[in-house]
Amino acid sequence: MVDQLVDETGRIVVGVDGSAGSEAALRWALAHARQMNASVEAVAAWQYPDMYGYSWGYLPSMPDGGDFSASAEKVLEEAVARVKDQVSTTTAVTTRVIEGHPAQVLMEASRDARVLVVGTRGHGAFAGVLLGSVSQHCVxxxxxxxxxVPRSDAGDAPVAG
Structure with a gap:
């Protein structure tokens, strides 16, 4: 299926949250953008933490200054800069930070995209073979x-859905 995408044109949407898996996904998107004659749009999602924990004295961690959107934008911009420093590409990357659950944000952002690229975050040997909840929903x-796209240290080939 991945080979079928190469001759198409359009926009590649990639979910970026600053994790190693999302940076691997962004590297994949940039590597294939030229072949696909496509643009790359890196999308980060953010949402306010659930409130039910407050009644038990739990306070969720807050980003610097308490601005979730600005924190997500900073993580996104830093991840894009890191990846672009690692790869040789002239492909421009547009970025968008959107409030909402990551799976829903990516569904909406990819509505008219040629392809959606997401990474995995695997947590150990067993969990690493399973898709995360966001990538599962997207597939x-x-x-x-x-x-x-698996984390770069996983050594696996991308899975197309």
């Missing part, structure tokens, strides 16, 4: 083809 519900 099952995205309005376009989805490529799931």
């Amino acid at each position: 099952q519900h995205a309005p376009c083809p989805v490529v799931v």
Whole structure:
């Protein structure tokens, strides 16, 4: 399926949260953007923490200054800069920070995309073979083809959905 995407044109949407998996996904998107004659749009999602924990004395960690949107934007910009420093590309990357659950944000952002690219975050030997909840949702519900890129240290090939 990935080979079928190469000759298409359009926009590649990639979910970026600053994790190693999302940076691997961004590297994949940049590497294939030129072949696909596509642009790359890196999307970060943020949301306010659930409130039910407050009644038990739990306070969620807050980003610097308490501004979730600014924190997500900073993480996104730093991740894009890091990846662009690692790869040789002239492909421009547009960025968007959107409030909402990551799976829903990516579904909406990829509505008219050629392909949606997400990474995995695996947590150990067993969990590493499973898709995370966001990538699983994207594979099952995205309005376009989805490529799931494993972390670069996993050594696996991308999975197309």
